Amino acid sequence: MATPVTNFKETPEEIAYELRAAEGAAWIGSRSLIGVGSFIYASLAFAFFYLRSANQAQLWRPNHVTAPTEMGATIFALSAATAALSVYGMYRFRRGSVVDWEVAGWMGLLLGALGFALQIYELTRLPFYPGSSGYASTFIGWGVLNLVGLLGGCYWLETLLARSLRLRRAVAEDGGAANSTLPAARLFRASVEGCTVFWGFLAVVAVFFWILFYLI
């Protein structure tokens, strides 16, 4: 028989201690996620440089083939813009303007989703066959990993925006989500901060691989 675990009489100090732990876990969790992402993308970068230096059968990048540059630049710009909006939103959020964060967040979500869709589209419009060269292969790998990153970032942002709407009324009398001392608001802020840092990470990754695949 399932019974809810609500009968545990926690002391105020215990609740405070666990809340602090939960905030810390949000911080550690988001940074660890970036650690995971770093090694994922570092593996791709390793593959890029390894195949480039090996240049097996002179097929690293025959005729200097390049993925559609305009489309790639647009995807990169969309990722970077989403990150910039997240950072700006966080800046406004810290100054108490939750609405500004929400507007920046919805805009960022839209741009991130657009980048996601455009990345899929780009993969269907490549001027090379996936197995035609080392460059072609690693580019397909980048496309897939970028899709995963963008999807994860958009999901996180969307859930925060949806949560913000539901939280609004509950914390209205306590100064709003940006200032409330209620546990739900504090954890919400920790998650917003983590999401912003994650988008910043995605932007750095986008810059790095944009240079790799389109510029050099």
Next chain:
Amino acid sequence: MASTITTPVAGNTAAPPPAQRVRNRPAWASQHLGTALIGAVAGYAFGHWIGNVIGAGYTVPQSNGENDVAVVLGLALGALGYLIGIGAFNYPLAKLIGREPLPEVAEEGWQRYFRFNLDHKVVGMQYVIVSLLFLFTGGLLAMAIRTELLNPTNHFFGAGTYIAVVGEHGTIMMMMASSVVIGPLGNWLVPLMIGSRRMAFPRVEATSVWLFSAGYLVILTALPLGGFPTGWTGYAPLQTQSTAGMDSYLVGFAIIGMGMILAGLNLGATIINYRAPGMTWGRVPIFVWSVLATTALLVFATPTLVVAGLFGILDRTALTAFYVNEHGGSSFLWENLFWFFGHPEVYIMALPGFGIVGEILPVFSRKPLFAYKVGAAGMLGVALLSFFVWQHHLFQSGINPDMRPLFMLTTELISIPTGFIFLVGLGTLWKARIRFEPPMLFALAVYFNFLIGGVTGVFLSDVPVNVTVHGSFFVLAHFHYTIMGGLIFAFFGGLYYWLPKMTGKTLNRKLAIWHFWIMFVFFNLTFFPMFIIGLLGQPRRVFEYATRLQGLNDFSSVSAYILGSSFLIFAFNFVWSIYIAPKRAESNPWGSRGLEWQVPTPVPHYNFERLPVVVADPYHYDEPDQGVADFGTFSEPALSEVAAPGEQVPPADVQSPDDSGDLDPRPPIV
């Protein structure tokens, strides 16, 4: 200063307040293993159908009669359906509309082990069950291998079947070994050992165990799909050329890898943030240190495996050429990526085993853990160095010869922090009055076995020896001594030690001792001859061998059968002692000072009635009057009193929950 152990109060059993909304579904409408399996079958069928639709437009699948897109999509969507069926996606989907989690539900009865459950103790037991499934499946395949090797020329299997069995055995065992301690014991024990009521991310934790079991199902599909000829290392270009069984390998390893990453994320965040007041870094149990070091490896090394697997899947489905030399790829790219994960993987397996032994030795020696800080530093050192040794697996691959000494050196360096860990054990045993209980026997065996495995590992790190015995049974014997002789012995030691707390039942001591001696003696009789067989030139993964080696092989095979039967003793003991003739376990049967032993048995759902305030590390067996923790009413002023000299306890800076309006003041489970 609070310094005495006060008896903790058993779990509160008062009725819940009626205002809470709890989803109580009838059994037939709820989500459980049955719905997960239905989801898996539906997902597989759907994915396979989609794959066939996609593949219909291409000539390759039509010409060779094998559509890897269909197989990969089937397996991936099958795993997804499995997770949806068990309920792993309920909350992530509810979050899309901003929903908060429902109140945590405490389930009773055996059914909870077949559901998506957020209690770390249930998840730990789920891991025990799945790990044992892995172990027994892999063990049966090992018996098949030894049966084939009974005769050098008369065969039970064809060559292809034999290599498929070898590959399946190796992969299943490595998958199992990567989680066999971290999963069952890490999840079950870490919150209790650090004085926490919960994990940092219980849903992430629960998802990890269901990914682990999904990986088991996926890797099992390799055999009906024709197996894979690469062994557990999955080397390209054979990987790219082989049949659909390889898809199971790649998808299965990727799924297991994702589960490992999630488990590492959760455990790391829990250890760093959820330590009880007074549980400073200098008081963290050595097992928790080992888990923390392992989580770093899980989080940073495993992503490389997942990406390497993704590249392999893309090669086989989208026809990229990551590992195809003729098209600008390189088969060595797989080797590098795989071993960048693969060598830290060895320590993902070994470190928690050391942690278990570090917990057991002081209890049965009644002495403090010798050089505790050196042991913890050794574990962190091993974890760090393990990222810099992977090239020693490629000494034979044609790498720049100038690189060999460098990686030989880094590999040899790793024996130094490993030596620290040995030193801790030997120092603890020095002049101790040892109680030879089953957990202690297994712990001592770890030192014996791992010494042989470790020393032969130092041999293998030397280029000349490596070149000589590469790919032979010598290497096989070496890693069985480290992984089975170290990890699996430690795992069973840990099970015998903690199962009375985990299950509330006492395992039969005589059967446990029989299990130990048969396993220990016949483990050595099985694997030690393989060093000789290897030195005499028998290669791994080949089912024919020189007739002069039949005697040694037969000796090894017969020993392996008896070794295998020792696990049946454990299985019998487990079922008999827990289900057929259960005998209630005492709360602290071994007289341990560990925090996990200070709570009642069975452990209450929320672990601690009051959060403990830790006042000492758990290894002061030389000062029996000194307490470990104060289980009285938790209060903030006590925090500053219990901090060790030079260590700071974070201040309390939160508001009283009394002014928290209509929201639940407790942190939600995320």
